[in-house]
Amino acid sequence: MSATKGCLKLNSGFVFDYENLYGAGKVSDADIEALADRIRLAHRAVEHMRATGEVRGHLSKDGAPERVLFSQLPYVVEGNLNSPASIKRLKDFGESLRYKVDSVVSFGIGGSFLGNKVFFDACAGEFWNSKSQKERNGYPKLYFNGNNIDARRTTDMIQQLRTEAQIKKVHGETTPYKVLLIVMSKSGGTLDTMSTFMVVYEALKQEPGMEVEVVAVTDPAGGDKATLLKRLADEQGWNTFSIPDGVGGRFSIFSEVGLVTAVCLGVDIDAFLAGAKDMDEVCRTPDIWQNPAMLNAVLKYLAAVNHDRDVEVFMPYADYLKSLAEWYVQLLAESLGKRYDREGGEVFYGRTPIVAVGTTDMHAQTQQHQEGKKDKVVQFVKIAEWENDPVIPDAFPSAAKLSEISGLRLSQALDVARESNAAALISENRFNATFVLPKLDAYHLGEILYLLALSIAYEGELANVDGFDQPGVEAYKRIMGPRLKALKQ
Template structure:
């Protein structure tokens, strides 16, 4: 298999002369730390290389049970317990209609909108339902509230059978959710203690929901395994993830403050959201870090394309492109040619989309926007697994290059503390 599953290039490197040799020592040191660390949440690094056949079998067994006995699965989670599964599901399943080898998977606990939870409950009446609640602690406010509501709904609707229709993914030893699951005899999957939330998509956190949605989790994990092998090289010259991290760091030191992840396939919109959490929560500390933003082309070319092309020079663009998309459609010939589009007749939409990508990249590069291109052969489970691991490895390196810990999130804990203080104060007033 080719060692170039993902190609990283800088479109306008003529004004971005990076001396990669100056990074060799720091990259090698960080690489050794990541490979050898026993104290941090680095279990994801070698997880794809481990024997996971038993785990895959158990996930597939429950997934098949859910598909046989339910019309939909409600996944309760937030942040890393939600974004990864949703990203993969949307990227690898059809835009419209019933999934070919899966059932509908919807999400709760990622917000505290009363309208959302009320309308979700109303939508369940005519459908058979399973629930998968995902939380390491069980005490995060948003999913905990959603689980309280939906657990009561399931118990009222299914009685004693409710315990067979609720699957818990949580810490193997501690936490409120672990205690609830044990008391009610819910079936459980484990979130590995040495893997943090935003790095957990290739664990049961993401694998069960996407298996129910019809995604081939074996192929996904094979892609991640291939990445884990190819990106185990500490030499910057042979590690595309580290090369991408170094390019980001070089642009950061030149004063660019925003990285704009862009793609031309609308199915990737939720993958963008996963990427934003991964990099934003890993790097944004100690008044440091690039701000991760995203755009979906060609829609956003007609929304903020003007700013990207000619606005403040604060951003660089990372353009994600898959050369082959499973489905396509050919532009038909029209004898009257009233819309003057016959020059595109018999060309495919995907081919036109690729040309649009090329034109956009050239225009932005010529306009002075640094453009990084990340290219993969095909949008499928294997290459998507590769891409997910690629970004996680690059993110860890990127954070350490600016001397921050990629695996904590003190700012998130600060908001939770303040929210709890305000809610407690309101309760006292009552």
């Protein structure tokens, strides 16, 4: 690991470049020194959380004390939420789909969708479902639903699966078109997920030439404590995976909730968890300049409270990391958007997160970033080495403007765009920082996702808010339930 004030580089090659966020006119040494005692207390609290699962003042939505266990997930050991046996079962499940299941549909919302979409985009890509079975190494196509109650898209997806089943039959294959529905809900009462799941399940069950199986991902408790979905799974004989207690949905990508989708795509989940574990171990030091999660939390917290930068634009320079930005929006918004501090005082804390993507949003949002209110931190994400990196050809020599960019690799043009954006922003004292992933692979994906999750734990301590509850989400649910019942009267 190497660190200079302005840049922290881990042995893995992961880089946190915060030069445009820290220093004179930005978050200063004086800002950090004034917060020193709270930083030490925050680190001590996070270490206590790691060791015991205890977070000061944290209660479940039912008002009972609840442990916070997401930091356990990268460690695959006997007795942990991810054990050698549970990881083997996941891998065996993924292997059982190869050349046997045609399509998987993953039903979930919140963390049960957003984290799984990160795996699909980063590790499979937009055109996965257009590839042949051989090109997918025998793994099935993958679709998502249940993340919004959208009648048109749900019926369009049903028709797509019907069409694929017909094509299989036309090609002379005698085996039925096999669809696996993975339904994710801790209780089984999640409106968005369960309503669309039931629509799709009933439609496909009635389709001739189609075979449908279901896997439920839910609270594993049995007996009197069994949830609606667990009871349903037991009655129907569906295979089940667990949504563990102590792991909020926005942190669940490291658990079976996320890993069950990853293995459907052949993702190396060992490498993914290893990246998360290595990041966790790096972040055990109390030295802020060597701990990327704590440093990220401190700089963003101070940028907000001392410099009024309470909007965070998360801007990866990679199309396939847009879903990472969307996952981060939920993580930041639900965790830190809090009305009350731990003593019950009104604080209305939290940065507003915004998704932006590379050069796409340089042509859409950058006008606001560059000349709008000085209330933002722009967090860039760069990929250092691309698996494929075409050279721009001199396709039209007579067009001098186009010939000027010929000979460059696409990554070089992309880097120049990002660097120019960062330089323009800081020239107007507009804060920004960059995470650099050496490659876009499972290991480095685990690193950045875990860094962001652990940063939340640190910032919750700095802000003196509970980063692990979400009381604001319950408000609309209390209103929605009676209104749904009224519709049937």
